[in-house]
Amino acid sequence: MRSHEPTPTLEFRRPTTGEELIRFEHLKKAFGPKRVYDDLDLTVRAGETLVVIGGSGTGKSVLLKCLIGLLYPDAGRILFQGQDLTRFHEEDFFAVRRHVAMVFQGAALFDSLTVGENVAYPLREHFPELSPQEISRRVAEKLAWVNLPGTEGMMPADLSGGMRKRVGLARAIATDPEVILWDEPTTGLDPITTTNVNAMINSMKQRLGCTSIVVTHDMLSAFAVADRIAMLANRRIVQVGTPDEMRRSTVPEVRAFMDARRGEMEGMEVAS
């Protein structure tokens, strides 16, 4: 919880591709005795897909949660177009979430609402001025984008896991966010659905021109979508680079992580 000094609400301007959009600076975070970050630095550029890799429990999801105000770091700054989000109160993050949408690990749908009502939910929250016709139009558009046209009247319980995931995505992108956060988007999915999710991440970039941060330990997925890959280990980012730079890395933590996943990587080389 923040102290009650006045904070500005987020001022957003459309970024130019390649400019610095988000910067995590000297971030520290602990849960009791468990130190997650000691001094974490990471920059995200507008229009890129940045994949954050790292072992289990290294703090990949915590990073995304700090960005949308579900958690606060203990020290350091999170700059969004130069505005320090760590000074924002919880209620100020409402404005941030219109521009930064998170696709959760589970689809986290409202089971008592239809598919259409689920996708309409953030639109009603963030754009109360929209007419019911415009909301229906946008819902239909987003469901078509995730290859689920005409499913507005279905209930979440009637959908397969992969379909639920896609409805979750349609809901996350309903407000046309500039930044999409993907938390383990391919975990637990079969290979075909995984390929579809990777294609979706790439197509959102083409369609929305958005910036994505993808948290995963699925290296196939990482290499399929990343412009750059950041490796989290030992409570900090140990290297950021293009997929090729990471493949050729001599940083011990990166090498160890890649070597442990050699099977996956070889599969990828055969497949490509």
Ligand SMILES: Nc1ncnc2c1ncn2[C@@H]1O[C@H](COP(=O)(O)OP(=O)(O)OP(=O)(O)O)[C@@H](O)[C@H]1O
């Ligand atoms: N709300 C919380 N309260 C206490 N500890 C937490 C909380 N959220 C995360 N942690 C701890 O912080 C550490 C980092 O968690 P995080 O979920 O970011 O890991 P991760 O890298 O995403 O792991 P995984 O790949 O297994 O999902 C873990 O040790 C986790 O138990």
